Amino acid sequence: MAKSHKPVVWFPFAAGGTVIAFCIPVIILLTFLAALGHVPPGLSYEKLHAFAASGIGKLVLFGVIALSAWSSAHRLRCTCYDFGLRADTLVATVLYVAAIVGSIAAALFLMRI
């Protein structure tokens, strides 16, 4: 049977789509409240730093960011193709590398906290 690399791309894509649907709106709502001047107590340095310093907090933050980044990179690739940008290999490389770099950066910052 021919082997395909597609499951590797697809699994994080589907998982990311679910994570984006369930988690991203409320996260945006939190930073949006902060932007409007009503900083939620959970976004204070002490609270958020304590959350990000815990194992579960690191896992949640990394999972949400990495999966969302990968999923949106994959969808952006399809979007570029649909808008008539047919250099798919180039687009895919740029977007996937960006998602991987973003995920690694997130992991490194979390390790420093």
Next chain:
Amino acid sequence: MSRRPLVRECPPTTWYFRQPRYLRYMSREITSIFIGAYCVLLVVGLQRLAAGPAAWEGFLTALKSPASIVFQFLCLVAAVYHAATWFNATQKAMPIQIGEDFVPGNLISGAHYAAWAVLSLVVLFLAGVF
């Protein structure tokens, strides 16, 4: 005899204006631009959080700029649109069969909406919004 297969014309950059459903498909696709950009904001936020209290305060202040407010509002709309279309699609993507019958599609999507609402409220509560 030369064979001339039918080639349907498909304008590569404007095809989605032909049908409302194509437009809806594309409007869902472009939400990924905002989600991707917001992921960048989250990674920057983590960097600021790791850099210390002063850096984090600076990040919170930067969030309050008008451009940031507009950007986050657009991201919020995009994310909610993504979520709604994603949950609406679940009943087609993973139909559940019990015995001979399929569980009604609206029940599957409705369960996702309910879980979404509960999760969002829990996160807001844990963040101390109310």
